[in-house]
Amino acid sequence: MGWVLYLIEPELLETLLSNEPSYRAGQLHEWLYRHPVQAAEHMTNLPKVLRDDLADRLWPFEVEVVQSADGGATRKWLFRTPDGAAIEAVLMGYPRRTTLCISSQAGCALGCTFCATGQFGFERHLEAGEIVAQVAFARAHLEAHGMKNSPDRLTNIVFMGMGEPLANYVRVRESIRRMIDHMDISARAITVSTVGVVPGMRRLAAEPWPVNLAVSLHAADDELRSKLVPLNRRYPLADVEAAAAAYFEAKHRRVSLEWTMIDGVNDSDDQATKLAAIAYRLHAHVNLIALNPTPLTPDLPSPPDRIEAFQAVLRRHGINTTLRDTRGRDIDAACGQLRVRKSAG
Ligand code: SAH
Numbered sequence: 246m247g248w249v250l251y252l253i254e255p256e257l258l259e260t261l262l263s264n265e266p267s268y269r270a271g272q273l274h275e276w277l278y279r280h281p282v283q284a285a286e287h288m289t290n291l292p293k294v295l296r297d298d299l300a301d302r303l304w305p306f307e308v309e310v311v312q313s314a315d316g317g318a319t320r321k322w323l324f325r326t327p328d329g330a331a332i333e334a335v336l337m338g339y340p341r342r343t344t345l346c347i348s349s350q351a352g353c354a355l356g357c358t359f360c361a362t363g364q365f366g367f368e369r370h371l372e373a374g375e376i377v378a379q380v381a382f383a384r385a386h387l388e389a390h391g392m393k394n395s396p397d398r399l400t401n402i403v404f405m406g407m408g409e410p411l412a413n414y415v416r417v418r419e420s421i422r423r424m425i426d427h428m429d430i431s432a433r434a435i436t437v438s439t440v441g442v443v444p445g446m447r448r449l450a451a452e453p454w455p456v457n458l459a460v461s462l463h464a465a466d467d468e469l470r471s472k473l474v475p476l477n478r479r480y481p482l483a484d485v486e487a488a489a490a491a492y493f494e495a496k497h498r499r500v501s502l503e504w505t506m507i508d509g510v511n512d513s514d515d516q517a518t519k520l521a522a523i524a525y526r527l528h529a530h531v532n533l534i535a536l537n538p539t540p541l542t543p544d545l546p547s548p549p550d551r552i553e554a555f556q557a558v559l560r561r562h563g564i565n566t567t568l569r570d571t572r573g574r575d576i577d578a579a580c581g582q583l584r585v586r587k588s589a590g
């Protein structure tokens with residue numbers, strides 16, 4: 246296949262166009278990063294010959310499946326790279342924001358029991374360009390089609406698709422750099438979600454950008470957490486909490502704690518009380534998500550009244566908490582689930 250535009254470091258575009266006038270690289274950069282288009286033929290100020298040359302060299306993947314749900318307010322893409330890796334991204338429109346959830350790895354090696362991506366295992370890291378291309382693709386889509394009742398501009402980017410971003414540190418870092426330096430995306434609009442890769446959290450704290458950090462906790466004592474999140478045996482809760490505290494210190498950005506509500510597993514008042522203590526120490530916000538059931542475990546989401554009771558305990562301790570809506574549940578838009586279904590069937 247040869248080279249692909251989004252896999253080239255933006256700074257090196259010029260070398261690619263050495264036979265063209267020097268302003269060409271600037272024009273191309275504009276189309277790739279500032280006003281992404283779905284196809285090279287839409288790069289209207291480039292000569293036709295060049296547009297034809299670039300036609301098959303724009304995206305590092307093909308669109309294999311597109312699904313939409315919630316009356317068009319949720320759209321999910323399954324992309325496929327030439328070497329067969331699956332990448333998924335989900336676009337979610339709200340009245341005042343349009344959020345894109347992106348993947349950092351094809352699969353994930355960390356094996357959290359309730360996660361479809363984890364159940365499937367690790368395929369490979371995504372390149373920085375493959376991560377950035379998900380953002381550009383969503384922008385091109387919004388530019389062309391908009392989003393009903395939501396801003397037509399991407400307002401938030403969350404690393405909550407497939408993979409553990411901090412286990413692919415260097416490429417994820419580079420993708421964030423490209424978004425900030427080349428795509429006019431503010432660091433404050435970006436959220437990195439981690440299950441607690443402590444060295445990665447510490448490295449991220451030392452970066453110059455105030456990106457948001459979300460820590461997927463799911464359990465508030467080591468015994469339960471090690472069952473749900475195998476990585477907890479390597480980086481136990483106290484270490485994760487210390488790294489989150491250091492992040493807050495360094496960035497003055499409120500960390501959020503993510504908690505997938507699993508019926509009868511981690512939804513007791515006792516867990517809520519322990520979680521409240523951690524959240525209090527971290528000045529953190531707690532995001533609850535009802536479990537999206539996966540094929541490999543019999544686990545179910547906590548019932549609504551249990552979620553309310555859990556939230557009541559948190560609030561009694563002065564903790565801010567929100568229940569994340571399970572967008573696109575009917576299209577498995579939670580975490581790596583479309584892919585499992587495709588491979589299984
Ligand atoms: N690896 C990172 C980011 C990707 S997972 C992390 O774990 O944080 C993004 C979020 O989806 C995490 O908070 C994770 O706990 C949640 N998640 C995973 N599987 C889920 C499921 N089956 N139902 C609901 N949320 C799930």
Ligand code: SF4
Nearest residue numbers: 353356357360363440
């Ligand atoms: Fe990996 Fe996150 Fe899924 Fe755990 S929840 S297996 S870290 S993607």
